[in-house]
Amino acid sequence: MELEFSExxxxxxxxxxxxxxxxxxxxxxxxxTHLKQLVDGNKVELILDMSAVSFIDSSGLAALVxxxxxAREHGGWLKLAAVNQQVASIFKMTLLDRVFELxxxxxxxxx
Amino acid sequence: MKDQYQKRVWVFRIIAILTxxxxxxxxxxxxxxxxxxxxxxxxxILILCETYSFFDTxxxxxxxxxxxxxxxxPPPIQASVDVYIVTYNxxxxxxxxxxxxxxxxxxKEKHVYILDDGSRSHIKALAxxxxxxxxxxxxxxxxxxRHAKAxxxxxxxxxxxxxxxxxxDADQIPASAIIRRAIGYMSNPKVAFVQTPQYFYNLPxxxxxxxxxPLFYGxxxxxKDGWNAATFCGSNAILRREALLQLGLSRFVHEMEDNMxxxxxQLRHELRGFRxxxxxxxxxxTQLKSSLRAANKALDSGQSLEVVGEMARKAVVEAQQxxxxxxxxxxxxxxxxxxxxxxxxxxxxxxxxxxxxSRLAARxxxxxxxxxxxxxxxxxxxxxxxxxxxxxxxxxxVVSITEDTATALRLHAMGWKSIFHGEILAYGLAPEDLGxxxxxxxxxxxxxxxxxxxxxxxxxxxLTLAQKLLYxxxxxxxxxxxxxxxxxxxxxLYLFAQMSAISAWSWGxxxxxxxxxxxxxxxxxxxxxxxxxxxxxQYSISLFPIWIQAILSVVTGAKLSFEVTPKQRQxxxxxxxxxxQLTVMILAAAAIFYGLYSLAYGINPNPVGxxxxxxxxxxxxxxxxxxxxxxxxxxxxxxxxxxPEFLFPKST
Numbered sequence: 001m002e003l004e005f006s007e008x009x010x011x012x013x014x015x016x017x018x019x020x021x022x023x024x025x026x027x028x029x030x031x032x033t034h035l036k037q038l039v040d041g042n043k044v045e046l047i048l049d050m051s052a053v054s055f056i057d058s059s060g061l062a063a064l065v066x067x068x069x070x071a072r073e074h075g076g077w078l079k080l081a082a083v084n085q086q087v088a089s090i091f092k093m094t095l096l097d098r099v100f101e102l103x104x105x106x107x108x109x110x111x
Numbered sequence: 112m113k114d115q116y117q118k119r120v121w122v123f124r125i126i127a128i129l130t131x132x133x134x135x136x137x138x139x140x141x142x143x144x145x146x147x148x149x150x151x152x153x154x155x156i157l158i159l160c161e162t163y164s165f166f167d168t169x170x171x172x173x174x175x176x177x178x179x180x181x182x183x184x185p186p187p188i189q190a191s192v193d194v195y196i197v198t199y200n201x202x203x204x205x206x207x208x209x210x211x212x213x214x215x216x217x218x219k220e221k222h223v224y225i226l227d228d229g230s231r232s233h234i235k236a237l238a239x240x241x242x243x244x245x246x247x248x249x250x251x252x253x254x255x256x257r258h259a260k261a262x263x264x265x266x267x268x269x270x271x272x273x274x275x276x277x278x279x280d281a282d283q284i285p286a287s288a289i290i291r292r293a294i295g296y297m298s299n300p301k302v303a304f305v306q307t308p309q310y311f312y313n314l315p316x317x318x319x320x321x322x323x324x325p326l327f328y329g330x331x332x333x334x335k336d337g338w339n340a341a342t343f344c345g346s347n348a349i350l351r352r353e354a355l356l357q358l359g360l361s362r363f364v365h366e367m368e369d370n371m372x373x374x375x376x377q378l379r380h381e382l383r384g385f386r387x388x389x390x391x392x393x394x395x396x397t398q399l400k401s402s403l404r405a406a407n408k409a410l411d412s413g414q415s416l417e418v419v420g421e422m423a424r425k426a427v428v429e430a431q432q433x434x435x436x437x438x439x440x441x442x443x444x445x446x447x448x449x450x451x452x453x454x455x456x457x458x459x460x461x462x463x464x465x466x467x468x469s470r471l472a473a474r475x476x477x478x479x480x481x482x483x484x485x486x487x488x489x490x491x492x493x494x495x496x497x498x499x500x501x502x503x504x505x506x507x508x509v510v511s512i513t514e515d516t517a518t519a520l521r522l523h524a525m526g527w528k529s530i531f532h533g534e535i536l537a538y539g540l541a542p543e544d545l546g547x548x549x550x551x552x553x554x555x556x557x558x559x560x561x562x563x564x565x566x567x568x569x570x571x572x573x574l575t576l577a578q579k580l581l582y583x584x585x586x587x588x589x590x591x592x593x594x595x596x597x598x599x600x601x602x603x604l605y606l607f608a609q610m611s612a613i614s615a616w617s618w619g620x621x622x623x624x625x626x627x628x629x630x631x632x633x634x635x636x637x638x639x640x641x642x643x644x645x646x647x648x649q650y651s652i653s654l655f656p657i658w659i660q661a662i663l664s665v666v667t668g669a670k671l672s673f674e675v676t677p678k679q680r681q682x683x684x685x686x687x688x689x690x691x692q693l694t695v696m697i698l699a700a701a702a703i704f705y706g707l708y709s710l711a712y713g714i715n716p717n718p719v720g721x722x723x724x725x726x727x728x729x730x731x732x733x734x735x736x737x738x739x740x741x742x743x744x745x746x747x748x749x750x751x752x753x754x755p756e757f758l759f760p761k762s763t
Contacts, residue, residue, distance in 0.1 A: 025434055025477035058438035058475040062445075069445045072452060090475055095463045098456040099446065 044076025
């Protein structure tokens, strides 16, 4: 399945990115590029709505970590919201749940 | 008895050696001294045809070189026999005779089954009336290839359990002794089938359609039997279930192997067309490619399918994991940078990830084949068995519309033995009109050529050289259609246009040709002594358009279908069917007149050439006239053939 994004601006630097699909080896390149574009365009305060991401594998993780790194390098941050069970367990397994800020809902991530 | 057999064989061998010897001399002389350079194309065509005929004779001699000498069959063995009566659309009155006679077969452990591919209720009623089994296709065949008669029999094989199977076409009325006389050969556990002749009780006087095959069910089958290459004719034969099952299983494995090979090929092919979405995949792909190459090699070297399948699957998984390992390297270096900015938990995570990298990679590796550039279809195909078939085990070959030849070929290749028992033990129906007869021949020819194209017997492992050559000959002989047409046209070209394939129409030519023709006739006459084989021989030549059509249809890949030969006389205008023969006859007649005219008026001053070619034209007209007679044949008005009375004794 193709990976799809829709985004809404939250503030001058803030963007809410809604991701739909599976974050796997064939699709993550697209996410990686997209995150980099946002950061380069000075959108560095990112909230990723993960509620419609049904699956993530190692390449998906790599894309998110590199997104996080870029955002921080530019003085911003990257929050993950509404992560589903499978995705959460992968974060937990890799200890990346301690690196990322995870929020149960988009609303809470916005606070 | 034995002396007589020895004498017959040796007389044949002497005539055969003389014929082949003289034939070699003639052909050598033709090649070296008689090619007409003026019409080289024509000369080459004719000499190729003559070479074809020479090899045809060689194969014929080989076939008859050491015939079997079976007289009294071995005493019967105790065994259970399933009698299969195979039907699709034959009328119930016809089937009734066969079923009635089958239930009277003198054998204790027998079960009679009607295999009705037409699923007709009145045939079911017939089965009930005679207390025999009734088998049709189950739901598993819905939407699957049905494979005609072969499919019908394969379907029944899975539902009955006799050690042996007697196969009867719907019209083949068995004699009560059929099992008793033929099953004794099965005492040799290597014998897979015993074929008995087909005999027709409805042959019109003079056999206008050339159905009677005394040469085939006599010297030819006996000759092939001598080489353990008897032809299985699809009816009137007893088969060993074990042989059929073994064949079916081995085919099953073969087909799985082919299937696997195809899937591995597909995987490798897909990799070639895959565009890397991330540079990380590159190394993984290289690894995958080499692993799949190894799997392919393992398949070639006879490694078991499970192992090969596992190798291919493992190759994919390893490729996926190697992508994951590289992903984690990337993650680790990103975390290191984050740590450098003061994020302690990033460093902690990095340490943990590096320590547990391979475990994490195994758990989070991209699970879809697409990650490494493969379609899910190709990947899952590796685990799938045969798709598309209704039943996994096809004992009777389904690659051809003549299932019998293909099946026997495979049985022989597996080392099974075959027997031809020449006693008439079933009585059936021959086509009663030319159209039906021609369609039947066309189907046989197409089927045989189809087997040749799919499984060229010359390259089938397990066959002896003689078996290879005899199976090859079955197809080779159909090319005689082109050759005989050429033989018919060449004299006309000479008479009409003085175009000659031969450089000199001299007495020297006749002196070499005539002994060859005589020797050929003597050999054929000796072989067919006491048999009415003449009609069959005429048909083998005059049906040349059928043989040509058969070859062209198979070579061009036209769709062929199994057709049940109608068992009743069909009405129609059959002259239309033989227009090629009629054309040749009219042209030949015109050529004769023109030849005489051109001699009389000095247009062509060579009387020897003209008379030789007129002779051939006359010969061809006479030969082809038989098929014209067959086309306009009407049976006598009181013609009502009945099966022999003794098949249905009154006492019961």
